[in-house]
Amino acid sequence: MLDPQSDDAQADGSIPDLVAAGEFRVARDFLLDHRGDYEAAYRDFRWPRLETFNWAVDWFDGVLAAERPDQTALWVVESDGSETRRTFAEMSAAAKQVAAWLRSHGVRRYDRILLMLGNQVELWEVMLAAIRIGAVVIPASTLLGPDDLGDRIERGSVDHVVARSVDAPKFAGVEGAWTRIAVGEPVQGWLAYDKAYEFAGDEAIEGRSRGDDPLLLYFTSGTTARPKLVGHTHASYPIGHLSTMYWQGLRPDDVHLNISSPGWAKHAWSNVFAPWNAGATVLVVNQARFNAAGLLDTIVRCGATTFCAPPTVWRLLIQADLGAWTVPLRECVAAGEPLNPEVIEQVRAAWGITVRDGYGQTETTAQIGNPPGQPLKLGSMGRPLPGYRIVLADVLTGERVPDGVEGEICLDLSERPVSLMRGYLDDDGHTAHVMRDGLYHTGDVAIREADGYITYVGRTDDVFKASDYRISPFEVESALIEHDAVVEAAVVPAPDPVRLAVVKAYVMLADGYQPSPEMAQEILRFARGRLAPYQRVRRIQFAELPKTISGKIRRVELRGQEASRVGRDEHEYWEEDFPELKS
Template identity: 35%
Template sequence: MKLQDLPSSSPTAVFDGHAALHAGFRWQVPAFFNLAEVCCRRWARSQPQAVAIRTEGLDGRLSLLRYCELQARANRLSNALRRLGVKRGDRVAVALPQRAETAVAHIAVAQLGAVSMPLSQLFGPEALAYRLQDGEVGVVLGDDSTLPALREARAECPALRTLIAVQAEALGEGEQALDLLLARESAEFTPVRTRADDGALLIYTSGTTGPPKGALIPHRALIGNLSGFVCSQNWLVDPASRVKLGPSGVPADAVFWSPADWAWTGGLMDALLPSLYFGVPIVAFAGRFSPERAFELMQRHRVTNSFLFPTALKAMMKAVPAPRERYKLKLRALMSAGEAVGDTVFHWCQQALGVTVNEMFGQTEVNYIVGNCSQGLGWPPRPGSMGRAYPGHRVAVIDDAGNECPRGTPGDVALHRLDVHGQPDPIVFLGYWRREAATQAKFTQANGQGWCRTGDSAVMDADGYLWYQGRSDDVFKAAGYRIGPSEVENCLVKHPAVANAAVVPKPDAERGALVKAYVVLALGFDGSAALVEALQQHVRGRLAPYEYPKEIEFIQALPMTTTGKVQRRVLRLQEEARAEQARLPGRDTAA
């Protein structure tokens, strides 16, 4: 299948502009669809020797996994899982980092008709036990990075029958070695015929607000992701049009890499699976992220396309201000998501990396719905903007009652269940796992319109560009003024002393709340009263007077979710707890 054979309209329409692109776009969702077929099996038939995954070990060694090998190993694992009692619809947890076995596992589970549950290697025993219990998981795959925590969590998970260990030295009761398991199975497997609406993935929300919930993602969601993927990656074409095209219609030299965890929607649905869908080799590296290593990986693997979240880009900008003076980069397209990039990082990407970063917005439940496309496709990025609705997605800013807000008025970003042609949007999730009330609360019916709320606040301008304000519960009022934290944070990061920042309300008896900033300092800077004053003046001179932080606290690291998002809720609750403590009898409230 080539790029022009997407289950949608031809990309030739994009040059008529954003509105024309939406008008001419049609989703093509077959009744029966399985992500394992389009991400692996078809390539194993048509180009078996093509490289699917390039794995770089911590020792620097490189190994290649070709589509024929990926399919054979997935077939063996499907047979093994069936023998272990996994049936259609059962949940199989994949607690693995970026490595070939992660892709093998997801392909194997999908073609078995079961549901994959990706789990991050960063999760501790308590986080793992919560998800394994909630998802009623019977089988889980782990490696040396997750096995200790899985073993500890297992005591709280009576339904968990089998732990499949990847390259483990010693096995315990109820554990099986993956290599030995696969060696006993056939490399032939007849895939289960799944409907496009069948569940494929159970991905738990990052927990920025409240306990994580399992979002059940159907096979069709991969189709819904494709318009956003190709737009965020500038249609995956070579701007100079000098590179030979491969079998999928993309440049033969295309290579994708992202540090995004493959257990997160951003790593799995925005990097691994769409790369496999287009037959683009993806680099797997399970080591810790560092700015220098990121540049080294991009240079060594001649990476052309990437997804780098804002926290990574900020770290890279501070550590290596002029990367092209040190590294030979082949980067052609760059997408970012998770937080607002901000104009400082935006301009650095243009000047230092030589690419215009395409911001994207989405979430686990409705991924890849808003973003930018920087190469002549009708809506050039605007610094600081989330972008506009991707083809096939009807997006609006709505109020509490579910009515569309006037342009320029803040509200909740929402996705309509139907596209502009009245057809179901394939990207919409099936619902929260066994949480009917939460699922119903996610959707709003108003004036006959069915909206799926994202919980993120934004403003839509006259041209349809969205400007992020923060999580709906992150936006707060101080002295009667509405404060969107991302604008203040972006302004702080422009100062050379600031590596990262988070802005939250601090309870105040007179004003209701004060603007408080938690600041992570860049290397070479020390926190001081003079620096606090300098940062306050820096913001005061660039934003509205009421937006500058009345208080600044220096901190070693911001609390983050496993998906790279700042957990402002943690800091907000900390401020509320401090305020409550200060009100206790016997406390010197003036201190």
Template identity: 40%
Template sequence: MQKQNFKTNEDFYANYKTEVPADFNFAFDVVDKIAAEDPRRTAMIHIGPTGTRVEKDFEFFSTESSRFANGLAAAGIGKGDRIMIILYRRIDWWVAMLACHKVGAVPVPSPNLLTVKDIEFRVNFARIKGIIAEDSVADRAEEARKNCPSLEVLVQAGESDAAAGWLDLETVCAESSDSFPRPADCACGDDSLLIFFSSGTTGPPKMVEHTHNYPLGHYTTGAYWHDLNPGDVHLTLADTGWGKAVWGKYYGQWMAGAVVFVWDFRGKFDPSELLAVLADHKVTSFCAPPTVYRFMIREDLSKYDLSALRHCTTAGELLNASVYEAWKEATGLPLYEGYGQTESVLQIATFPNMTPKPGSIGKPCPGWEIVLIDTEGNLCAAGEEGQICVKLDPRPVGLFTGYLDEPQKTENVMVDGYYQTGDKAWMDEDGYYWFLGRTDDLIKSSGYRIGPFEVESALITHDAIVEAAVTGVPCDVRGQAVKATVVLASGYEAGEELTRELQNHVKKVTAPYKYPRVIDYVAELPKTISGKIKRAEIRARDEADAKA
């Protein structure tokens, strides 16, 4: 694909079109094609858990994925079979994903934090036929297997010996042919490509299905939002168990001609280690949630040579203006925000041909007609709050097909020709969108509608706060009062004095009426396994306490 140069965002939105070739399959039409034309082109720089650097070219991914595809086919995996993949950021993850694409199997990328119960639920709900798992996860998968009648094929990756009944990924590849011609009934186009389980912040996770045309929607992400050119080295700090991995470590980056940089750290990231990785390996483009930038700016950035870094993006949370300014002052680089969901590719973003507004998620991406609709079904004017909705005709490339096996849930979000995202925002006079939060999370207090992200963003600018979750609690006077549930940094103690200090701090940072009238100090916040805060759980607990 050839990147075009658009000087203005208006020109970009009006004239960029996503090309959708007939019978598209990413593994054959991108990876194998590059390998045939330029086999030694670097595809990945991988930094292992011990710091070892390995470079892999496209010929490697083409041949290894073909080997594994042959191994999967020999084990009885075919077109349409669903395969759960629970791997860390090891190279095997990319090999396994490509192999599934070639065979026509439907990978279900899954986080390594899944419990036995989680694995059982997902395998049975999705009727999963096989699991490709990290050796450290294999015992949980084996335990779950007892209650999962659909499971037939088990493959282990890692240094440990595979248990009885399990195949070893490395052995399977070594013993298989490196040739896997495109099948006559190749999975492509509108065939099922992969399934993500949603994070389930308000209930059991749903199965989000994407087709083989889905990767094409990520070209905008890689070439334009990440601003990648051939030879660029891009790092997205994301776990392979979630959708952000294919957003930033796979499809769009390789289509844009960039090198995917992978840092396979285990456990929590260390900001000083991350900065050293960025500097030592000359990363040129970087994407991470705002929280990561918030931790990095607390370090002495002058110790690190970040001169190779030329473009930075962020998504997943609200970006605080102070973080934006501190990062820009230290590096000279603005932060470009973006918005999308597990159900989609990038929908709204700040692109390099736009002037970033800190805290704004930007403007709609080409091919995505976005509107804001209020609770009465009316289109919102500038300055009015509404739900982010996507026009379905024409259907954007990269939008999910629906929630598998749950037609009512699909019907609930596909309404009157729009996909209703469940997220609220408002648009300013310049056409920039400002994210407010999930529709269920908005707080109605004394006639005001308050988005939790605004208050959380203000709270975390105080040195005492590590994390914050803002919810509404019943109030006889205001209908709802703003409540903050916070985790304190070391060296700070909860008490009335700190509460008053935090309240006054919020009043100075944002509109005074938004300050939290209740502050609850906790050791940790309830979260999904993807790390999203479970505000619904906090609200349910408060409601139960009120009734007690």
């Protein structure tokens, strides 16, 4: 066997580079050692900037599988209680075999693989195998239809597809010379993934992955426009998610549960890179339909110590009697959209745990958050995380704004974080636009207080004016969901002949509540008691909220409905309908 320190070994992509792994480990251990000392972690952390780095070979094989071979790396629990476990050693061995099999079918460095699997072991095997090879992964949700898949294959210049057998028919009308690989039952014209487990060849990886080599291409969720294709490298996500690991408070030997669907960046955040950077176990709970009791039972049975879920899941969880479960959780976090203060308070009352908010994008890792042990301000998403220099800039001029003034969240590119995307695929114009004036522009608006805490206001496209006052949908929505009957709310402007626009709330009711004039009046009165006069909700509509496949509310769709509306919809009520509310 080659000496890992020799020049020949460094040229062999299948041999761990212990130097690169060592530099990565130093940065990781620094953050682990400073979990409770935010000031020192933020001040002294430096991203490892590695010329060559292959996270699957150097870190997963060279450290995790070598030092923790028998620890459970992946634990998948099904809704019927059945489960699958794989150790780090088993995952490493399987990934090597799958990589060898994929290479035997023509997969090479820089080839693009559309990966469309559910939360199943094969997804992690293919991810690790692709990283080993140096192929580029395009994650895709199993909910995508034929049109979306055709768009992704064309715009993503896909060379190979790995998909569930049950989803193969969705590709029937998608033309191209791409390799077809089916996971599950045999499919005519598709390679059977199961054959990988019988393959005995050598993966023979040529050379080593550079840190700036492409690794992941993510289609954004498309909340306000057509999904963009975000490019990440062998450094930006594997190394970049050290910030996510720090925010989540992950430790070696943790059992980390994350609620996220494959195909979206948050799945890679919390089901791959952040927990395995820490050396934790990834726990996955598959449910055909969300079941709070079943999820909480599994958390207790499996001994989950850290838990991450989007606000939608947290809002559903607090509908259950949380206090009926004695959970083993140490850390709870939320990301994807701002977390409403009411949710934080209810979880704290039931479990004595503070759900800590965090903020990031597909284009980055966790940028802002409340790390463990730090004071939390309700409504604030926290402070800049280690490795990020956050600037708030005027949306129109780009000039930096002082504390207490709304500005767009930007990253200072004079200290460009390793974790920032490479750019948007085949869209140099849009890449240049978001990285203009020495800043990366997120498109999100916030306010920073003098103590550094940052409070989310909304997307630049979501914030609007009513009676010449700027309205943050998030603030109004947070007040609305404090009502027991409200599960979710989305606030948009509704045209008005006098005020130009008024605040309208689309509301989804909790189980056991029905739309009615009485319910509308009660919620309008409730909101009035918690909001400033200029934020007053003047119209309310009970409805299901339109969402992206990843679960984010599409306010842009609701705004479009309002702009083109003629008359009222069913279950829509106006303040004028209730004379007793006039004042």
